[in-house]
Amino acid sequence: MPASADATAIGISADPSPTLMARIRDVGRLLNRAFPIIIVAVLILMIGLVAGRSGGTTAAAEVREGLTIGAVYALIAVGYTMVYGIIELINFAHGDVFTLSAFYAIFIAEFQPFGFNLNSLATSGPLGFFGALAILMPLTMIAAGLTGMLIERVAYRRLRTAPRLAPLITAVGVSFIIEGFLFATQGSTNVRTGKAGWLPGNAFTAGGVVVSWHDIFVFFSALVLMFLLQAFVRLTRLGKAMRATAQDRDAALLNGVNINRTISATFFIGSALAAAGGIIYSVKDDLVVWNLGFRFGIIAFTCAVLGGIGNIVGAGVGAFLIGLIQVFGGQLIGSAWDNAIIFAMLIIVLVVRPVGLLGMRVADRA
Amino acid sequence: MPEPTGDGLAVTDTAAPATEDPRADDDLAPPDELPVTASEAAREESSGGFTALVIAGLVFIVAGWLLPWFVEQTSNGIGYSAQDAVSSPPTGIGTIVVYLIAVAMVGLVAFALYDLVRGIAHRGRPLRWWRGRAALAILGAVGTLVVWLLIGVLREEPLFGNISSLAATDNAVWMTLTGFVVLALAYGLRPWVVTHGEVAFGGVVFMIGALMPFIFNQSSSFIEWGASAAAIYTLLALGLNIVVGFAGLLDLGYAAFFAIGAYTCGSLASPVHGLHFPFWIVIFIGLAVAALFGAVLGAPTLRLRGDYLAIVTLGFGEIIPDAANNNLFNATGGPEGITGIDHPSIFGFNFGIDAKFYFWSLLIIIAIVLVLLRNIQRSRLGRAWAAIREDEVAAAATGVNPVTTKLLAFSIGASISGLAGAFFGAELGSVTPDSFQFAVSVTVLSTVVLGGLGNNTGVAAGGILVSFIIFWMLDHLQEWMGTFGLKFGLPALGTIDYSRWVYIVYGAILVGIMLLRPAGLLPSRARKSELQAGGQTEALAVVQGRV
Numbered sequence: 054m055p056a057s058a059d060a061t062a063i064g065i066s067a068d069p070s071p072t073l074m075a076r077i078r079d080v081g082r083l084l085n086r087a088f089p090i091i092i093v094a095v096l097i098l099m100i101g102l103v104a105g106r107s108g109g110t111t112a113a114a115e116v117r118e119g120l121t122i123g124a125v126y127a128l129i130a131v132g133y134t135m136v137y138g139i140i141e142l143i144n145f146a147h148g149d150v151f152t153l154s155a156f157y158a159i160f161i162a163e164f165q166p167f168g169f170n171l172n173s174l175a176t177s178g179p180l181g182f183f184g185a186l187a188i189l190m191p192l193t194m195i196a197a198g199l200t201g202m203l204i205e206r207v208a209y210r211r212l213r214t215a216p217r218l219a220p221l222i223t224a225v226g227v228s229f230i231i232e233g234f235l236f237a238t239q240g241s242t243n244v245r246t247g248k249a250g251w252l253p254g255n256a257f258t259a260g261g262v263v264v265s266w267h268d269i270f271v272f273f274s275a276l277v278l279m280f281l282l283q284a285f286v287r288l289t290r291l292g293k294a295m296r297a298t299a300q301d302r303d304a305a306l307l308n309g310v311n312i313n314r315t316i317s318a319t320f321f322i323g324s325a326l327a328a329a330g331g332i333i334y335s336v337k338d339d340l341v342v343w344n345l346g347f348r349f350g351i352i353a354f355t356c357a358v359l360g361g362i363g364n365i366v367g368a369g370v371g372a373f374l375i376g377l378i379q380v381f382g383g384q385l386i387g388s389a390w391d392n393a394i395i396f397a398m399l400i401i402v403l404v405v406r407p408v409g410l411l412g413m414r415v416a417d418r419a
Numbered sequence: 420m421p422e423p424t425g426d427g428l429a430v431t432d433t434a435a436p437a438t439e440d441p442r443a444d445d446d447l448a449p450p451d452e453l454p455v456t457a458s459e460a461a462r463e464e465s466s467g468g469f470t471a472l473v474i475a476g477l478v479f480i481v482a483g484w485l486l487p488w489f490v491e492q493t494s495n496g497i498g499y500s501a502q503d504a505v506s507s508p509p510t511g512i513g514t515i516v517v518y519l520i521a522v523a524m525v526g527l528v529a530f531a532l533y534d535l536v537r538g539i540a541h542r543g544r545p546l547r548w549w550r551g552r553a554a555l556a557i558l559g560a561v562g563t564l565v566v567w568l569l570i571g572v573l574r575e576e577p578l579f580g581n582i583s584s585l586a587a588t589d590n591a592v593w594m595t596l597t598g599f600v601v602l603a604l605a606y607g608l609r610p611w612v613v614t615h616g617e618v619a620f621g622g623v624v625f626m627i628g629a630l631m632p633f634i635f636n637q638s639s640s641f642i643e644w645g646a647s648a649a650a651i652y653t654l655l656a657l658g659l660n661i662v663v664g665f666a667g668l669l670d671l672g673y674a675a676f677f678a679i680g681a682y683t684c685g686s687l688a689s690p691v692h693g694l695h696f697p698f699w700i701v702i703f704i705g706l707a708v709a710a711l712f713g714a715v716l717g718a719p720t721l722r723l724r725g726d727y728l729a730i731v732t733l734g735f736g737e738i739i740p741d742a743a744n745n746n747l748f749n750a751t752g753g754p755e756g757i758t759g760i761d762h763p764s765i766f767g768f769n770f771g772i773d774a775k776f777y778f779w780s781l782l783i784i785i786a787i788v789l790v791l792l793r794n795i796q797r798s799r800l801g802r803a804w805a806a807i808r809e810d811e812v813a814a815a816a817t818g819v820n821p822v823t824t825k826l827l828a829f830s831i832g833a834s835i836s837g838l839a840g841a842f843f844g845a846e847l848g849s850v851t852p853d854s855f856q857f858a859v860s861v862t863v864l865s866t867v868v869l870g871g872l873g874n875n876t877g878v879a880a881g882g883i884l885v886s887f888i889i890f891w892m893l894d895h896l897q898e899w900m901g902t903f904g905l906k907f908g909l910p911a912l913g914t915i916d917y918s919r920w921v922y923i924v925y926g927a928i929l930v931g932i933m934l935l936r937p938a939g940l941l942p943s944r945a946r947k948s949e950l951q952a953g954g955q956t957e958a959l960a961v962v963q964g965r966v
Contacts, residue, residue, distance in 0.1 A: 143730060208930055212937075218669055219933050221729060222868055225671070225861060226929025233922025347857070351737070354730060389745045396734030403727050404719040 081405070088406040092359075092374065099381040107384070110261040115380045121268050121337060123376025124275035128330030129353035130360070130368040131282060132201075132323030138299040138363030139319050140213065145224035146204055147327060148350015149231035154197035154328035155341045156239060159246050161192050175251045182251055186332075193332055194325035201324025202317050210313070228347070235343035243342045246335035271333045278329055279369050282322065286365060291318055299363065348392065352379070355399040361409030370410060468620040469612050471876075472605040473531055475623065479598030480528055531602055597627055617876060621789065624879070628782050645890040647774045647846060650781035651839050652889075653882030656866040657788055657875060658835030663864070664873035665796060666828035667808030668721070669729040672736020673863055676833040678855035679712050680705035680840020682743060685757035685850045698763030702841040709837020710830040717829035721822055736860050743852040756851030763845050777846045784842075785879070788835060792875050795831075804828055858922075862889070865929050889921075 084091070104112035129151050136144045162171040162185070175185035208227050212220040252267040286292035294315045297305040306312050335341065356375045360367025375395060382394035402409065601623055605612055612619040631646050655677060662670045683705040687696045696704070720731045746753035763780075795801050803824045806814035815821050844850045862885065870881020 208934070211934055215937060216667075218663070218667060218872075219937055221669055222864070223930045223933045225864070226926040226931075226933065229861060229922050229926030229929065231926075233920065233924075233926055236922055237919040351730070351733060355734075358727070358730070387745070390741070393738045393741050393745075396738050399734050400716075400720065400731050403723055403731055407723055407727065 084405045088402075089410050092410070096374065096377055096381070099378070099385060103381055103384045111384075113260060113262040115384055116377065117262060117264060117268055119377035119380035120373060121271045121376075122380065123356075123373035124271050125330050125334045125337070126349070126353050126356050126376055127275050127279060127369045127372035128326045128333070129349055130356040130372045131279065131365055132327045133350075133354050134357040134360070134362055134365060134368040135295070135319050135323045137357065139295060139316060140209070140220075141217075142209060142220050143224065143354065144209075144320075144323075145221070145350065146208075146227035146231060147201075147323065148346035148348075148353060149228050149235075150197055150201055150204070150324045150346070151327040151331050151334075151349055151353075152235060152341060152343065152346035153200060153231055153331075154193055154324070155246060155331035155335050155345075156235060156244070157196045157328065158189060158193045158248075158332050158335055159244070159341075161189055161196075162247060172247050172251075175248070185251070190329065190332060194328045197328030197331070198321035198325040201320040201327075205317060205320040210316075228350075232344050232347065239343055241343065243340040246339050246341055248332075248335040249339035251336050267336050271337050274329070274333055275369075278326060279365070282326065283365055285322075291315070295319055351399075352395050355395055355402075357409075358399060359402050359409055361411040364409070364411050367409055367411035374410075468615075468617050468876075469605060469609065471620050472601060472612060472623060475620075475627075476598045476601035476605060477528060477531060479594050479601060479627075481598075483595030483598060531606075597630070601627070617793075620876065621786075625782060625786055629779065631778070645886070647778040647781060648890050649883060649886030650778055650785060651843055651846075652863065652866065652886045653879050654781065654785055654788065654839040654842075655836055655863045656870065656878045656882040656885075657785070657792065658832045658839065659863050660832075660867050660870075660873065660875065660878045661792065661795075661804075661835070662828050662832035663867055664871075664878065665801065665804040665808070666825055667804075668825060668828060670732045670829070670832065671729050671857075671860055671864070672732035672734070672739075673832075673836055674855040674857070674859035675732075675736040675739035676709040676713060676836035677840040677843070677859065678739050678743060678850075678852075679709045679833075680837030680842075681844035681850040681854070682751055682757065682840075683708045683837070684841035684844035685752075685760050688761040688845065689757055690759050691752065691757050695761055698761065698841075698845055699765070701845070702838055705841030706834045706838045709840065710834035713830040713833025714826055717826050718822075721825040721829065733857075733860075736855075736857060740852040740855045743855075751852070754852060756849055757844075758849040760844050760848050760850070762848065774846070777842065781842060784838070789875055789879065796875075800824070800827060858925075861925060861929075865925050865932075869928055869932050888924075 100112055100116070103115060129148065132147045132150070133144060136142060136147070162175075164170060171185040171189050174181045176182075204227055208223040209220050212223060252265075252270055255263050255265045257264055286295060294305065294310045295318070297308065297310055298312055298315045302312060305315075331341075352375060353372070356371035357368045358371070359375060360369065360371025375398065378398060379391055379395055383391050386394065604619075604623065608619070628646075655673065659670060659673050662668050662673070684698075684701050686692055687694050687701050687704060688698060689695075716731070716735050720728055723731070743751040743756070744754055751757065763777075796804075803814070803819045806817070806819050807821055807824050811821050814824075843854075866881045866885040867878050868881075869885065870879070871877030
């Protein structure tokens with residue numbers, strides 16, 4: 054592709070008349086440009102179809118559902134996009150770090166040194182909930198962040214200059230190790246996180262759509278965390294180092310950026326956000342299972358690709374879009390096709406607009 | 420190859436023989452500083468084949484020796500009375516003979532082992548003092564037979580008759596014997612083996628493979644399903660090796676094409692749609708359909724960078740079982756899958772459910788595939804794959820069409836998977852969506868990585884090893900560990916559920932191999948030189964046509 058594209062660009066194409074291939078390429082370019090509009094249009098169409106078929110209330114409830122699941126995806130997708138941005142590796146193990154941290158959170162919340170634990174604190178009232186969250190969130194995020202750093206140190210760092218395939222394969226291996234560990238220690242069935250009662254009650258009912266407190270919590274905590282992350286990457290020294298490393302590792306090194314530390318920090322932050330995702334998912338759905346992260350990981354990666362890999366805001370936008378598409382697609386075709394819809398989406402994005410909605414990277418390197 | 424590696428070791432290695440017996444050098448490269456020639460490269464490659472043969476022989480011998488002990492340790496001593504023959508030595512006149520031959524055999528094996536270690540220490544260069552070993556090896560083979568016969572006679576038990584009580588011993592005899600025959604072949608035909616290492620090793624592997632049902636004539640469960648499943652996995656690994664090893668495209672949804680082949684077979688030769696195509700046509704249809712799907716999936720996505728492809732294939736690998744599970748077009752039977760698939764028959768003889776025949780057919784297919792792959796790898800297309808894998812931009816600049824080349828790799832790889840799938844469906848008689856989960860793709864990938872990316876021999880060996888672990892060891896591990904635990908006062912060993920640790924083992928294999936031996940256990944020459952000299956030799960190797 055690069056060769057032919059360059060050839061047309063500098064006008065040495067042998068055949069000046071528009072061939073079939075050239076027409077296809079033109080259509081492709083058009084689709085590429087119009088892609089953001091197309092995807093929003095398709096989404097609106099889907100919402101309209103659902104509203105027409107099952108009523109506006111159902112559609113609105115599905116929007117709520119899509120946004121909350123999208124919030125979880127967003128927090129995972131950020132980790133993918135940051136790691137990919139900085140070392141161009143699809144960190145397969147990232148989805149499993151999400152699951153692992155949900156189990157960390159179970160462990161921490163059930164730890165009972167002084168006759169009470171975080172679960173009992175959280176259910177004691179709104180103040181208790183925030184208190185429990187203020188303890189649980191940092192602890193789990195640090196644990197997950199350290200796990201992420203460990204994974205990078207053990208499995209990826211040595212392969213940083215190796216052929217691209219090598220770290221990708223170790224990533225798959227690490228993913229299997231984490232899943233295997235959870236499978237061996239936690240069993241093959243769903244595990245209750247015990248956080249179902251953390252945030253009971255409904256906040257409000259608008260037009261027949263019930264919005265519960267944990268919907269609000271899930272959605273807004275994801276937004277807040279994303280904004281904090283964006284601010285961190287934009288405003289701090291370490292964030293600047295990350296951006297520099299992502300742009301040009303060698304140049305960053307020459308300018309005094311400690312590459313290893315920056316990459317470690319990236320893994321720490323990505324994994325910590327996945328841990329936040331794990332906690333809000335636990336509050337939202339209460340059930341986790343050893344291989345949950347596999348599916349969530351791929352979906353989150355799809356979100357990152359849709360938004361434009363390497364782009365934090367893009368990951369958030371992509372995640373909410375994918376959440377909505379998944380929910381409405383499931384409504385229209387049947388929820389058994391959830392996965393197929395999302396992966397088809399991924400393939401379409403990669404074919405039509407590999408750079409994603411907000412991405413600017415050129416995705417044609419081998 | 421002194422020139423490309425240029426690490427000094429090769430130079431000292433070639434300088435030394437001059438002081439020793441020069442006549443013995445007839446099977447060696449002339450010990451001077453000639454540039455690398457194709458024949459020398461071939462020879463060096465082949466000495467690896469020789470080493471592999473010796474290793475294989477030794478493994479078989481030692482495994483044969485240990486088998487009765489092993490069975491005794493793990494089987495609670497039920498139904499294996501013959502292993503007493505080993506633990507309580509025979510008495511009378513035969514004793515001395517038995518011990519003499521046993522000592523000779525041990526000495527011989529030690530000798531071969533020393534030879535092997537020396538050979539490896541000398542970076543795989545052929546040794547010069549091999550003559551006369553053949554006779555000893557043949558003696559060993561005969562000796563084994565005699566020892567076991569004597570044991571049988573002295574214990575007044577028929578050696579090859581009373582199956583139920585002599586299971587372990589009988590298998591052990593055949594294994595040891597096979598090992599000695601392999602050693603005898605390796606040393607007896609050494610000059611030929613050294614120049615035709617690959618062929619020799621392949622031939623021996625296929626010989627042993629074909630004889631497997633007889634060597635393990637007592638462990639029917641292994642041969643019934645294990646061996647043919649191993650053959651299918653090996654075939655899958657060979658196919659994936661084209662995509663990942665030759666062309667450097669990571670395919671994480673390889674099981675999808677396997678599923679497509681199996682479902683094609685299920686649709687065309689079962690009562691579900693009332694179609695009953697002959698099996699030997701169905702496998703080619705399965706092959707073609709899988710290749711078509713490979714092309715359809717690959718055409719739009721192969722323009723992308725490699726790791727995007729990995730994700731797309733992963734998604735595809737999830738969509739296919741999902742679609743089958745959701746009974747797409749009412750053609751796949753949903754979660755129950757398709758049952759009642761016709762078993763293949765040839766000249767009116769129906770294979771039925773006897774796994775032996777599937778195994779033998781698969782062996783023939785694997786042999787054909789190996790020869791084809793070898794030729795493809797050395798053809799224009801194979802070199803184009805290598806070029807693409809190493810540097811796509813440079814390859815495109817020199818006239819390789821990246822899209823077509825990658826598409827061919829993808830399609831050919833998919834077609835082999837489809838073929839394996841069709842076989843799988845026909846053998847099992849049924850296909851269900853859960854046979855094609857992500858774990859299958861990862862298992863095959865770990866096989867390829869373990870065996871050595873890009874090296875067919877290594878990948879085939881990896882296939883045998885991994886399936887041995889999956890289909891035999893994991894099946895028995897629970898039972899073994901339980902018995903071991905009871906014997907050594909650690910009953911806790913038997914209470915662990917080992918099947919739960921499979922995922923960790925796969926993961927650790929992938930990570931460990933990539934970190935410690937990034938090129939796999941038996942790396943391809945190109946990869947090896949790539950890792951030693953940072954890729955420049957690879958280009959050289961491609962240009963010289965040695966890859």
